[in-house]
Amino acid sequence: MDFLTESLRAALALILTLDAEVVGAVWTSLYTSVAGILLAAAVGIPVGTLIGVGRFTGRRAVLTLLNTLMALPTVVVGLVIYGFLSRQGPLGALGLLFTPVAMIIGQTVLSAPIVANYTVAAVAGADPRIMTTALTLGAGRLRAAWQLLLEVRFGVMAAVVAGFGRVIAEVGVAMMLGGNIRGYTRTMTTAIALETSKGEFAFGLALGLVLMTVALIVNLFLNLLQQR
Amino acid sequence: MDPILALHNLEYRRGDQFTLNIGQLDFQPGRIYLLAGPNGAGKSTLLQLLGLLLPPDRGEIRFAGTVVQGGAHRQRLRRQVTLVEQSPFMFDGTVYDNLAFGLRLRDVRGDLQRHRILSALEKVGLQGFESRQARLLSGGETRRVALARAMVLRPKVLLLDEPTAGLDRDSLPLFESCLAALPGEGVTVIISTHDADQSRRLRGEVLRLEAGRLISPETVESAITYRAVKGSF
Amino acid sequence: MRTVPGAPIQTKGFINREVTKVKKLGILSTLLVLSLILGQSAIAAERLRMSTTTSTENSGLLKVLLPPFEAQAGCKVDVIAVGTGKALKLGEAGDVDVVLVHARKLEDKFVADGFGVNRKDVMYNDFVILGPAADPASVQGAKTAAEALAKIAEKQAPFVSRGDESGTHQKEKELWQAAGVTPKGAWYVEAGQGMGEVIVMATEKQGYTLADRGTYNAFKKAKTNLVIVFDGEKGLFNPYGVIAVNPQKHPHVKYDLALKFIDFITGAEGQKIIADYKVDGDPIFFVYR
Numbered sequence: 001m002d003f004l005t006e007s008l009r010a011a012l013a014l015i016l017t018l019d020a021e022v023v024g025a026v027w028t029s030l031y032t033s034v035a036g037i038l039l040a041a042a043v044g045i046p047v048g049t050l051i052g053v054g055r056f057t058g059r060r061a062v063l064t065l066l067n068t069l070m071a072l073p074t075v076v077v078g079l080v081i082y083g084f085l086s087r088q089g090p091l092g093a094l095g096l097l098f099t100p101v102a103m104i105i106g107q108t109v110l111s112a113p114i115v116a117n118y119t120v121a122a123v124a125g126a127d128p129r130i131m132t133t134a135l136t137l138g139a140g141r142l143r144a145a146w147q148l149l150l151e152v153r154f155g156v157m158a159a160v161v162a163g164f165g166r167v168i169a170e171v172g173v174a175m176m177l178g179g180n181i182r183g184y185t186r187t188m189t190t191a192i193a194l195e196t197s198k199g200e201f202a203f204g205l206a207l208g209l210v211l212m213t214v215a216l217i218v219n220l221f222l223n224l225l226q227q228r
Numbered sequence: 229m230d231p232i233l234a235l236h237n238l239e240y241r242r243g244d245q246f247t248l249n250i251g252q253l254d255f256q257p258g259r260i261y262l263l264a265g266p267n268g269a270g271k272s273t274l275l276q277l278l279g280l281l282l283p284p285d286r287g288e289i290r291f292a293g294t295v296v297q298g299g300a301h302r303q304r305l306r307r308q309v310t311l312v313e314q315s316p317f318m319f320d321g322t323v324y325d326n327l328a329f330g331l332r333l334r335d336v337r338g339d340l341q342r343h344r345i346l347s348a349l350e351k352v353g354l355q356g357f358e359s360r361q362a363r364l365l366s367g368g369e370t371r372r373v374a375l376a377r378a379m380v381l382r383p384k385v386l387l388l389d390e391p392t393a394g395l396d397r398d399s400l401p402l403f404e405s406c407l408a409a410l411p412g413e414g415v416t417v418i419i420s421t422h423d424a425d426q427s428r429r430l431r432g433e434v435l436r437l438e439a440g441r442l443i444s445p446e447t448v449e450s451a452i453t454y455r456a457v458k459g460s461f
Numbered sequence: 462m463r464t465v466p467g468a469p470i471q472t473k474g475f476i477n478r479e480v481t482k483v484k485k486l487g488i489l490s491t492l493l494v495l496s497l498i499l500g501q502s503a504i505a506a507e508r509l510r511m512s513t514t515t516s517t518e519n520s521g522l523l524k525v526l527l528p529p530f531e532a533q534a535g536c537k538v539d540v541i542a543v544g545t546g547k548a549l550k551l552g553e554a555g556d557v558d559v560v561l562v563h564a565r566k567l568e569d570k571f572v573a574d575g576f577g578v579n580r581k582d583v584m585y586n587d588f589v590i591l592g593p594a595a596d597p598a599s600v601q602g603a604k605t606a607a608e609a610l611a612k613i614a615e616k617q618a619p620f621v622s623r624g625d626e627s628g629t630h631q632k633e634k635e636l637w638q639a640a641g642v643t644p645k646g647a648w649y650v651e652a653g654q655g656m657g658e659v660i661v662m663a664t665e666k667q668g669y670t671l672a673d674r675g676t677y678n679a680f681k682k683a684k685t686n687l688v689i690v691f692d693g694e695k696g697l698f699n700p701y702g703v704i705a706v707n708p709q710k711h712p713h714v715k716y717d718l719a720l721k722f723i724d725f726i727t728g729a730e731g732q733k734i735i736a737d738y739k740v741d742g743d744p745i746f747f748v749y750r
Binding site for chain 1: 510515519537539540541542554555556654655657658660661679680683684685711713
């Protein structure tokens with residue numbers, strides 16, 4: 001019990017004094033995850049809307065594929081992208097491996113299926129009269145789809161929040177694609193992995209506390225949305 | 229003068245329920261038509277086809293003499309043909325927002341937009357309702373907002389699916405007088421209804437639909453005889 | 462489109478405006494991502510990528526060794542700390558510019574296969590055998606490291622191995638071979654993790670393990686109660702080598718910058734920093750004189 005309270009005390013000290021390494025890791029986590037989820041939303045929401053609204057052969061297969069992609073372990077996603085971005089891989093010439101951009105790409109790939117899947121649910125569960133009403137009042141298909149998204153916006157926002165929750169808390173992709181480089185690609189999660197491997201529990205705990213706070217805020221937000 | 233809407237050899241299959249089959253049907257501009265028939269006869273489906281929301285499986289639809297071809301063409305023409313559904317959907321927002329939706333699409337803004345919305349609301353007896361949340365209205369108020377929302381767009385053809393079913397007795401005269409006034413503005417009105425006397429009050433032509441087929445277009449007088457013979461409307 | 466008299470005037474206004482909004486957002490995000498990627502390539506000129514082992518990184522040496530070099534050369538050194546095997550693989554793939562490891566045999570193969578050039582000795586430390594103070598296998602009396610391990614095997618005392626093809630693991634395998642023992646059984650655990658985790662695991666089990674002195678020194682204050690039960694033998698020598706990735710195999714690597722780095726850490730200034738580096742008063746690495 002002493003061990004825990006001591007670590008907790010040291011952790012709070014690190015947070016309150018805004019230890020440079022802690023702040024750096026938090027910042028890196030935040031901006032890569034935010035960039036990742038924005039890109040994922042840009043891809044996932046339109047794709048989810050198309051699948052949710054459309055009726056085409058193979059729709060069920062596509063939905064199954066989405067579900068599978070959502071459940072992929074982060075290390076597998078990291079590994080595949082690593083294969084692409086490494087110098088030996090097809091995109092090696094871009095020199096993206098071990099940069100924040102690589103991590104952002106990874107986060108996008110991780111969260112886009114989640115955003116798409118939740119969007120499909122929101123859109124498919126929407127009142128079918130939304131589209132017909134918009135169309136009969138003279139809207140084109142694009143404008144009608146936009147109105148549909150507006151009407152289910154809380155479901156769509158929940159999709160984005162869910163995707164964000166997944167990427168800010170994962171370590172597999174960030175580690176493989178970022179390389180955990182100090183001051184550059186070290187996120188909260190990769191830092192926790194490193195510090196606990198060094199036995200630095202106070203530091204690990206400090207980051208863990210910050211991460212839990214972020215997760216708490218994200219979940220509170222999700223709850224708020226679900227109640228609307 | 230071309231009929232505003234004309235159906236020719238139209239076929240539409242609604243799953244296992246029925247197949248709509250209409251050889252020839254013309255709608256003259258500036259008239260009121262009432263679509264009568266038992267439930268499941270295909271009235272709503274016919275209205276959706278006339279509203280250019282569905283493509284027919286076979287046959288052609290003509291709007292003001294031009295054959296309607298393809299989704300893009302239907303979309304353009306929907307600016308002139310509006311359908312009010314049986315259970316109208318209100319967009320999330322105020323009554324004003326709902327009426328403004330179609331106007332914004334047609335680039336009607338500012339003072340002109342405001343003027344048209346307020347006068348449409350007045351016509352349906354909902355003056356002062358523009359700031360109310362559309363989703364919180366009663367059933368009758370919702371129907372009237374839906375009517376105003378369509379009327380404000382001044383379509384050439386206005387289709388209504390059982391618009392007065394369940395409307396309280398006090399609101400009915402105002403509603404019907406709005407509909408009756410539309411031909412005077414050049415609007416063709418097509419309503420589906422179960423109300424036997426409505427055709428008399430609106431002075432409209434009755435079309436009877438049964439199991440996807442037109443029985444026969446009728447004038448007001450023969451509708452009464454028909455009712456007596458068939459025992460239902 | 463044939464105009465119908467009395468029809469509302471169809472302007473393109475609203476829908477196009479909505480589409481334009483979405484288009485603008487799309488273009489903006491694409492530009493953002495592109496500029497991030499291009500920006501990476503632009504800053505890339507000032508970053509030297511080095512792969513090294515987790516124990517090297519965990520020793521804390523690089524925190525004091527790199528800044529003076531970065532200041533002089535006007536660049537940033539990105540340190541990717543992984544297992545020895547992966548560190549060399551990164552060099553083979555050309556994903557890093559320079560490699561700093563401590564596995565002589567693998568280093569020689571790396572150079573012989575043409576992946577690396579200009580290998581230089583940098584520093585050395587040694588391996589020690591750690592065990593519980595009670596020393597149930599009586600390792601402290603052993604005369605050689607191999608004998609020490611043989612005693613552990615005989616007693617079937619818990620032993621935690623790195624199990625990850627690292628330099629430490631290579632050394633451990635050599636010793637088992639010298640002892641004529643194939644370690645197998647519930648007492649022998651292959652952790653597949655870094656040195657720190659392995660020391661922690663051995664502490665939990667109150668067992669034995671082979672560790673580099675540097676990591677042990679960093680841990681002995683607060684994170685482990687294991688003691689050194691055997692050390693000092695020539696065979697436990699742990700030399701570090703630095704190798705530049707071959708520019709002929711990978712033309713994109715920062716070869717000149719890598720050479721500058723190698724010159725720095727093998728030169729007077731770098732060597733002094735290494736020799737002076739202490740954790741809790743104990744030196745971790747030794748330089749050649």
